[in-house]
Amino acid sequence: MNTYIKDNLETVHENIKNAAAVSKRETSDIKLIAVSKTKPLEDLLEAYRCGERDFGENKVQELCDKFDKMPSDARFHMIGHLQKNKVKYLIGKTCLIHSVDSFELAQVIQKEAFKNNTSVDILIEVNVANEETKYGVSVEEAPELVKKISALPNIKIKGLMTIAPFVEEAEDNRKHFAALKQLGIDIAKQNIDNVSMDVFSMGMTGDYCVAIEAGATYVRVGTGIFGERNYKRE
Ligand SMILES: *Cc1c(COP(=O)(O)O)cnc(C)c1O
Numbered sequence: 001m002n003t004y005i006k007d008n009l010e011t012v013h014e015n016i017k018n019a020a021a022v023s024k025r026e027t028s029d030i031k032l033i034a035v036s037k038t039k040p041l042e043d044l045l046e047a048y049r050c051g052e053r054d055f056g057e058n059k060v061q062e063l064c065d066k067f068d069k070m071p072s073d074a075r076f077h078m079i080g081h082l083q084k085n086k087v088k089y090l091i092g093k094t095c096l097i098h099s100v101d102s103f104e105l106a107q108v109i110q111k112e113a114f115k116n117n118t119s120v121d122i123l124i125e126v127n128v129a130n131e132e133t134k135y136g137v138s139v140e141e142a143p144e145l146v147k148k149i150s151a152l153p154n155i156k157i158k159g160l161m162t163i164a165p166f167v168e169e170a171e172d173n174r175k176h177f178a179a180l181k182q183l184g185i186d187i188a189k190q191n192i193d194n195v196s197m198d199v200f201s202m203g204m205t206g207d208y209c210v211a212i213e214a215g216a217t218y219v220r221v222g223t224g225i226f227g228e229r230n231y232k233r234e
Contacts, residue, residue: 019212035222060086113154123161159199170207177214
């Protein structure tokens with residue numbers, strides 16, 4: 001039997017523990033999100049059997065399909081760019097939308113959440129490095145967006161998310177992770193109703209240890225758990 005997912009998970013958890021120790025934090029403060037996009041259900045089930053409960057997907061249809069087929073205590077995080085016309089399918093199937101970067105998108109989430117008599121937890125996606133190719137609001141725009149969204153009663157802002165640049169040296173992203181953390185601290189100081197800044201979703205396979213040292217509370221690891229994805233770069 002193939003045990004690479006189990007072995008990879010052991011390595012990732014060991015790395016998380018070490019990075020937490022370096023930064024004098026509790027391992028339990030850091031949540032691993034197993035990014036399972038493009039991977040078959042059996043891979044998710046294998047990770048589930050190893051104890052993982054949080055899965056990250058970037059396509060609405062795929063997230064919904066997997067949600068329907070996985071054990072009911074598996075949680076699904078929407079980590080990809082979200083189109084307004086797809087929000088309705090996600091309600092009730094995602095535990096957290098990491099990728100909210102406009103008031104218009106938030107308004108649609110509000111409308112659908114209200115219709116379903118529920119509330120939706122979200123993160124604000126911030127393009128900390130100002131990369132042209134990336135979604136997310138700028139560091140400068142983020143506080144204003146948080147304030148506007150906080151007025152929507154069926155949405156709860158839990159924190160911030162960023163996708164750092166693709167770099168050879170993880171260290172090069174430390175400044176971007178630190179900037180996201182600082183932004184969260186600054187926003188938290190404003191004590192906005194309906195807003196908490198407890199979640200920092202940052203760090204992927206190449207740089208999650210640095211992200212943890214800089215204050216990540218959620219790390220999103222795909223390749224490091226499930227192996228290379230079988231598709232051309234999006
Ligand atoms: C694919 C993806 C990841 C995981 O990337 P890996 O490098 O495979 O760990 C994390 N976050 C987001 C938003 C992604 O789309």
